[in-house]
Amino acid sequence: MLAQPGGGDPAERHLLPWRSLAVHLSPLIGESGFGALYGRTGRLLAQQYGWLTVSPSSQTLDALFRTLKEDLARAEPAQAALANEALLTTFTRLLSDLIGTALTTRLIDSAWHSAQAQNNAGEQK
Template identity: 45%
Template sequence: MAPWRRIGEQLVPLIGELGFCALFGRATRLLAARYEWIGAVASGKSAAALLAALEAAVAAVDPAEARIANAELLATFTRQLTALVGDALTARLLATAKESPSRPEDAQEQNK
């Protein structure tokens, strides 16, 4: 979940809460046919609510399936962001989000 939190922290100030939620919601809807449980995540009012719902959904399914679905969700989200802002800006935004953990618990999660 740490990558999602960092991406949210980077993008929400730039594209707004509604922009982030729209991109994230669209990505979850695209994957809902393959991963039914991920479709329920799309109903959040804020980035924090969406990410909390994703975290709960991921915890409730088989870990292998959760890893695959989360990777696909991130890839889908990234493709949509690229279509919106272009390759160069997407690469810079995601590189910045991956640079350093924003919270101590994220650093612990990365070290696992």
């Protein structure tokens, strides 16, 4: 999910996998569950990436993503990419611990294929 096509705002490209995951996970764990999992992820990585804002998990997903985008936009591009990868990896590991590896894999595959279909539709315009 990290391999997004070039062009456009780099910070916004980093959010594409997060938005896709939110669409697929929110019906299962709710927006508050997604926010709680994201918040835990941020707290686990706060020391390694001190410039990332650890947001309260009670925020809306739009607010969480806006904060993440702002944090990633302020970072050096290589650091932003590493932090986003660490966030996604930690988030999916925590999700897997919560709901199991098989379901996590199916959800991520579904989110990935959905994101790819949206990218392909945008490229065909």
